[in-house]
Amino acid sequence: MTAIALQLFKFAINREPAGRVSLTPVTIKAVTADRIEFETALLLRIGATQDAAAFDALFNALAKKVYGYLIRSGGCTSADGENLLQDIWLTVWTKAGLFDPTRASARTWVFALARHALIDLKRAQSREHGVFETHFAEHADTAGMDEHYAERVDGDKTVAVLQQLAPEQAQVLVMAYVEGKSHREIARELGLPIGTVKSRLRLGFARMRTLLPGPA
Amino acid sequence: MNIGQHPDLAWLVDYSAGTLTRGFGAVIGGHLELCAECRAQLRLADRLGSRLVDDAPALTPRLQPATIRAAAAASGAYTSRPLAAPENQTNLRDYVAAKLGFDWQALDWRSGTAGLRIARLQDRDDERIWLLHGDAGAAMPKHTHGGAELTLILHGAYRTKDQRYGVGDVDENDEAITHQPVVTADSDCVSLLVFEGRLKYTGTLGLAQRVLKF
Numbered sequence: 152m153t154a155i156a157l158q159l160f161k162f163a164i165n166r167e168p169a170g171r172v173s174l175t176p177v178t179i180k181a182v183t184a185d186r187i188e189f190e191t192a193l194l195l196r197i198g199a200t201q202d203a204a205a206f207d208a209l210f211n212a213l214a215k216k217v218y219g220y221l222i223r224s225g226g227c228t229s230a231d232g233e234n235l236l237q238d239i240w241l242t243v244w245t246k247a248g249l250f251d252p253t254r255a256s257a258r259t260w261v262f263a264l265a266r267h268a269l270i271d272l273k274r275a276q277s278r279e280h281g282v283f284e285t286h287f288a289e290h291a292d293t294a295g296m297d298e299h300y301a302e303r304v305d306g307d308k309t310v311a312v313l314q315q316l317a318p319e320q321a322q323v324l325v326m327a328y329v330e331g332k333s334h335r336e337i338a339r340e341l342g343l344p345i346g347t348v349k350s351r352l353r354l355g356f357a358r359m360r361t362l363l364p365g366p367a
Numbered sequence: 368m369n370i371g372q373h374p375d376l377a378w379l380v381d382y383s384a385g386t387l388t389r390g391f392g393a394v395i396g397g398h399l400e401l402c403a404e405c406r407a408q409l410r411l412a413d414r415l416g417s418r419l420v421d422d423a424p425a426l427t428p429r430l431q432p433a434t435i436r437a438a439a440a441a442s443g444a445y446t447s448r449p450l451a452a453p454e455n456q457t458n459l460r461d462y463v464a465a466k467l468g469f470d471w472q473a474l475d476w477r478s479g480t481a482g483l484r485i486a487r488l489q490d491r492d493d494e495r496i497w498l499l500h501g502d503a504g505a506a507m508p509k510h511t512h513g514g515a516e517l518t519l520i521l522h523g524a525y526r527t528k529d530q531r532y533g534v535g536d537v538d539e540n541d542e543a544i545t546h547q548p549v550v551t552a553d554s555d556c557v558s559l560l561v562f563e564g565r566l567k568y569t570g571t572l573g574l575a576q577r578v579l580k581f
Contacts, residue, residue, distance in 0.1 A: 203436055210432035215425035224423050236428050240435045254406070259413050262420040267385035274386075311422045312415075324380075328416050333386040334377035335515055345541065349377045356376060359415050 186212075187256045194257035198247035206244055213258065214240065217265045224329050225269045235272060239264050270331030315362055320355030323348055370402040372536035374517065379405060383412035390489065390496035390561035393466040394519040394537060397559070400457040401535035459521045459534060463559050467496065474498065480508055482550070497560045501525065501550035509547040510573075513564020516540040518548075523556030525549060545569060 190212055196205040217239060221232040242264055250260050313321040326337045338348045374395060381387045382395045399405055464471055467488055474486040482505025489496040501507070501523075518538040525532055525548040532538050532548075540546060550556040567573065 206436065207432040210435075214430070214432075215427055216420055216423060218428040218430075219426040220420040220423035222426055224419065233428055233430055236430050237435060237438070240430075240432070241439055244435055244439050255410065255413055256417075258421070259417040262417040263383075263385075263413055265420055266416050270385045312418045324415070327380050327384045327386070328419050331384065331386050333381045333384075336386075349375050352377050352380055356380070356411070356415075360411060363411065363414050363418060 187258060190257040191252050194243070194247055194250050194260065195252060197244065198250055201244070201247075209243070209257065209261070210240060213261050217262065220262075220265060221269055225273070227269070227272075231272065235265075235268050239268050242268075266328060269329075273331045312359075312362060316355050316358055320351050320358065323351045324355050327352070370398070370404070370535045372530060372532050372538060373402065373405055374398060374537040374539055376408060378517070378539075379408050380412050383409055383416055388494050389467065390494050390559075391515075391517055393463050393496075394517040394559060394561050396466060397459050397462050397519045397521075398535060398537045400459065400462055459519070460557070463519070463521065476500065481505065483507065492564060495560075495562050495565075499556075499558045499560050501548075501556045501558075503550055503555055504552050505556075506549045507547055508568050509545060509570055510566045510568045511545040512540055512542050512562055512566060514542060514562065516560070516562035516566075518561075519559045521557045521559060523554040524551045525556050525558070526551060 190209060193205040193209040193212075196202045197209065214236065218232055218236050221227045221235055222229065225232075227235065239261070243261055250257065255263070313324060316324070323334075323337055326332045326340070327334065332340065334348050334352065335345060337343075338345045341348070378387070378391070378395050382392065382399070387395060399409060460471060469488055476484040476486050479485050482502035484500040486498040486500075487495070488498065499507075499518075503523075507525075516539070518532070518540075520532050520534050520536050520538075522534060524534070527538070527546050527548050530538075531551070538548070
């Protein structure tokens with residue numbers, strides 16, 4: 152089911168007039184500017200007056216995405232997911248005054264809290280287990296890279312925007328953002344020179360610049 | 368402020384992802400305070416990270432917003448206001464002291480080689496955090512590195528063979544690079560030095576380091 156859902160992420164199926172089915176890359180849909188402005192206004196209001204209605208509205212707008220990310224991309228149990236979600240939104244409620252709308256949208260700010268909370272949990276868990284996950288070391292050579300990447304796709308760790316990148320570029324971004332590994336840890340884990348990891352990040356980033364137009 | 372030397376994009380991705388350790392985070396954070404170009408890069412990095420969350424399927428949690436507000440009220444949590452410095456007026460010395468939790472007046476400065484003093488804030492193999500003070504014209508001993516090294520200039524400037532590093536600039540080095548920073552002649556220089564492993568000196572000092580194992 153997961154694999155099917157991801158294929159739907161990856162391709163939109165267009166039925167042509169002749170009845171044939173063709174696959175075309177999905178276009179990147181943008182969250183509307185109005186919605187982004189509305190969320191940002193809510194977060195500013197929470198920061199200024201700790202407005203309960205604004206908090207509830209922002210929670211209702213974003214919490215399902217955050218929870219989906221923690222469970223599906225982050226691989227959290229529902230118990231861990233609920234706990235993290237509570238920590239994240241407690242931070243939103245108490246630290247909204249630190250939000251600077253010139254640096255990010257509310258969505259970017261809240262999602263960054265979520266990413267960091269997940270990564271803190273993952274890093275704490277890996278310290279408890281002594282090492283980071285090591286199974287990727289078995290696929291350190293580039294020949295094994297595609298298979299390795301495919302495992303991540305099946306594991307629900309990639310998302311639509313990354314499907315627009317070359318696999319080796321998407322791989323390092325997933326390892327950085329979702330698995331919480333620094334570029335030097337990524338290099339060690341993949342058995343690659345640090346310069347290669349940096350170059351993959353740079354190329355992936357340059358592509359992202361064209362895919363994520365618009366304001367922060 | 369004119370920032371000339373930037374960290375590699377990979378460090379900004381690490382910062383955006385939230386994976387930098389304390390010292391490296393302070394170097395990158397300090398640079399970002401002064402560098403509009405890297406702040407723009409960081410905003411894109413943050414938007415990419417945000418997009419990864421946005422692309423996840425929505426799942427309904429059991430948690431309700433009222434529960435969070437009640438928990439905050441019970442714990443006495445309060446909304447904090449930012450202590451924002453005006454753009455480009457951040458004093459990097461204050462910034463790193465606040466970020467790393469030390470007092471400039473209470474540092475334990477030790478003399479190094481001629482014209483150099485070092486205050487060690489953290490001395491672990493996975494991450495050493497040192498403050499370095501060099502008199503005008505003082506030269507660091509020539510050295511290479513056991514891993515990544517980032518230096519953030521807090522005051523004054525130094526030169527290496529091919530570059531000049533001033534306030535807010537980041538000098539990035541690793542095990543493949545041997546260098547010898549020399550403080551410029553016009554002022555003393557204070558920098559925040561963060562590195563993995565140990566500095567490996569070359570030349571006579573290197574010989575002494577190998578014999579005496581410091």
